[in-house]
Amino acid sequence: QLQLVESGGGLVRPGGSLRLSCAASGFSFSDYYMSWIRQAPGKGLEWVSSISMSGGTIQYADSVKGRFSISRDNTENSLYLQMNSLRVEDTALYYCTRDLIDVADYWGQGTLVTVSS
Amino acid sequence: EIVLTQFPATLSVSPGERATLSCRASQSVSTNLAWYQQKPGQSPRLLIYAASTRATGIPASFSGSGSGTDFTLTISSLQSADFAVYYCQQYINWPYTFGQGTRLEI
Numbered sequence: 001q002l003q004l005v006e007s008g009g010g011l012v013r014p015g016g017s018l019r020l021s022c023a024a025s026g027f028s029f030s031d032y033y034m035s036w037i038r039q040a041p042g043k044g045l046e047w048v049s050s051i052s053m054s055g056g057t058i059q060y061a062d063s064v065k066g067r068f069s070i071s072r073d074n075t076e077n078s079l080y081l082q083m084n085s086l087r088v089e090d091t092a093l094y095y096c097t098r099d100l101i102d103v104a105d106y107w108g109q110g111t112l113v114t115v116s117s
Numbered sequence: 118e119i120v121l122t123q124f125p126a127t128l129s130v131s132p133g134e135r136a137t138l139s140c141r142a143s144q145s146v147s148t149n150l151a152w153y154q155q156k157p158g159q160s161p162r163l164l165i166y167a168a169s170t171r172a173t174g175i176p177a178s179f180s181g182s183g184s185g186t187d188f189t190l191t192i193s194s195l196q197s198a199d200f201a202v203y204y205c206q207q208y209i210n211w212p213y214t215f216g217q218g219t220r221l222e223i
């Protein structure tokens with residue numbers, strides 16, 4: 001069945017870096033846009049970044065532009081999020097999602113990123 | 118950035134009753150609006166997209182309506198499993214944005 005499994009979260013100091021990964025299975029990964037959506041503890045949802053099937057079209061929320069980089073490897077069925085210059089306000093559960101015409105039709109369980117000194 | 122405002126913030130209803138949740142956009146999103154359900158400790162689940170199309174596996178008790186700036190999610194007969202937080206999301210313009218959520222409680 002369809003699965004999205006995130007990894008790579010953890011505790012990092014402000015200014016540090018992390019690389020999140022999402023392993024996809026159960027569908028034709030290269031046929032779908034993919035995204036990262038985050039949720040701060042006890043808060044709502046924020047769409048962080050989106051990448052097209054080939055990786056040629058990428059979008060970022062203003063809050064992460066210039067600090068985060070999304071990428072994908074269609075040969076490995078994997079999605080990535082390189083996060084640099086992390087801030088306390090980046091603390092959140094980061095979800096990997098499959099996109100169906102710009103809505104997130106499948107979600108992983110999330111990986112928690114905590115930015116704290 | 119398009120701002121989505123959901124109301125009420127909390128809706129208290131009883132099992133078997135009908136629930137109506139609202140979402141208002143700061144500018145027209147046509148029908149580029151989706152609804153998600155999130156239960157405690159779980160990932161969100163897509164319920165409705167294109168304002169009124171149910172996602173795969175979503176029961177007919179969930180229905181969406183509206184266009185432009187005003188949208189409604191209706192749950193026709195509440196079951197215990199339906200008590201959750203519901204979010205709307207627009208996807209006409211980047212950045213895609215979510216409403217702040219409506220908590221549906223007993």
